[in-house]
Amino acid sequence: MHRIGYFLTDGFQVMALGTQSVFEFANVVAKEEIYQITNYSILGGEIRSSVGATVKTQQASSETLADTWMVSGIVDPSAHKTSDDELKFVKATAGGARRTAGLCTGAFVLAQAGLLEGRRVTTHWAYAELLKAQFPNTRVESDHIFINDGSIWTSAGLSAAMDLALGIIEKDLGEAIANKVARVLVMYHRRSGGQSQHSQMLEIAPRSDRIQVTLDYARSNLSGALTVENLAKVAHLSERQFSRIFYSETGLSPAKAVEKLRIETARNMVERGHHSLEIIARETGFRDRRHLREVFIRKLGVTPQSLRREAK
Template sequence: MHRIGYFLTEGFQIMALGTQSVFEFANVVAKEQVYQVTNYSLTGGVVTSSIGASVNTLKATCESQADTWMVPGIVDPLARDSTVEELNFVKTAVAGAQRVGGMCSGAFVLAEAGLLEGRRVTTHWAYAGALKQRFPNTHVEPDHIFINDGSIWTSAGLSAAMDLVLGMVEKDLGHKVANRVARVLVMYHRRSGGQSQHSQMLKIAPKSDRVQTALDHARANLADDLSAEVLAKVVHLSERQFRRVFLFETGLSPAKAVEQLRLETARNMIQRGRHSLEIIARETGFRDRRHLREVFIRKLGVSPQSFRREAREGDAGE
């Protein structure tokens, strides 16, 4: 039996407990008790969530053991740091576990405990910048709904934690069980960790009409040459001036912005499933199917084929 321990602190986000349903229904689908879920806290007894709902817990001690520890965050992780006692328990508990999941701002707890050094992680988009600034040796990737780096799992918002836990179930019990659990829970489909928290097109918000015109041209002509030289001519600027203005207004180089726009359009086309990957690569400006796959895996952590398969299985399960 795989033991799941939820380490709760005062003010924890109540939605974190919803992820326990994934383990519950994994037992139902598997027709055996694969998972045993237990709530812990430093003091034991009643712990109050951010919304005021109370949960009974067992006292967390050095003898408390779990194969997987789940660590929820609080509504505002910048409002307070974890206590020394909380961090000491997390360090001790994780050392004897197979894996740990930092849900939403729970990533801050893991980082404070020194568990995220050199790791790829994500957290809620509103706090990704703060996590990166406070822990510069942690590789924060805000454009993922969850990331699995070895024994460390982290998710974006708490709805994304459902996908994270489904990912754990898939790792433990296989793809078919995970998808059956998703269908039982009436989730659209199990989203891969590479799915974005936000549209890249919405995140690129220039201040001037010239840069906006360049982006509009790029969106409408993804299959064409969209080098900085070409885009600069579209808006009647020198290439050097265009690069400088574009970077200042968007925080991205023209090449990076174009790649993001191409990737998002390709992702949407793959999810709709109407065209082959060869056609999608050609229409979105990638050199070929192999180039599309390389960028997909590098940026999203999943292959186009896997992404399409999950989308189709989700549609079939509706």
């Protein structure tokens, strides 16, 4: 039995509790109760979440033990002070735990408890600079969705905490179980920790269904010839009309949007590490491995090999 303790502070970001489903369904997939989850707070009893709903917790004390601690953040860490008792508890229990995770701005709690000195960490992109400023001896890498540095885990915005939890499942139970859990949760794909917080697929957000359908087609056919002519046919528009409407809705030319989608998909595949660079280049529409490398250096400032090593 692996005991997971969720340490919640007043006004905790309610989405943190969503990560409990990852462990719940790991038990379902594994067909045994591997993970046991308990919510704790410094005083116990009901504690208020960011949306006002309350959660029942057990009182955390010096005798409280867990193999993994998941420390929740709050919506705005610049306007909140964690109590001395809470920090003492986090610091004391982290020493006896297998790992301690700061979910989103929970990284601030870990930093205040003195657990992040010299560590590689991440947090929500909106507060990464604040974390750097307040804790200059912490190595904040703001463009990662989660980071595992020894016994310390940290995640970006709270949807990334789901990926962190899946990363823990993979460490404990292997990749096959983690992938099955992701499918049960209907996650679009399981992201590696090194993936960027900023998704081109979110930034390219057209207003009309016609252009959205075209983008969906492009994402599903990156290995093909995604010319303006072909995309215009999908949208049932002339090439001139399509280019004009596409630019007005996305701020990009069709060619530039396709390039961004290809780079992001290739980056995800490189970080996952399941395929050779030759296969990745072919599947995402690059001429060959050399072309993929040239584009990565020009657009990302890093080679695919370096990115894969970092993700591992």
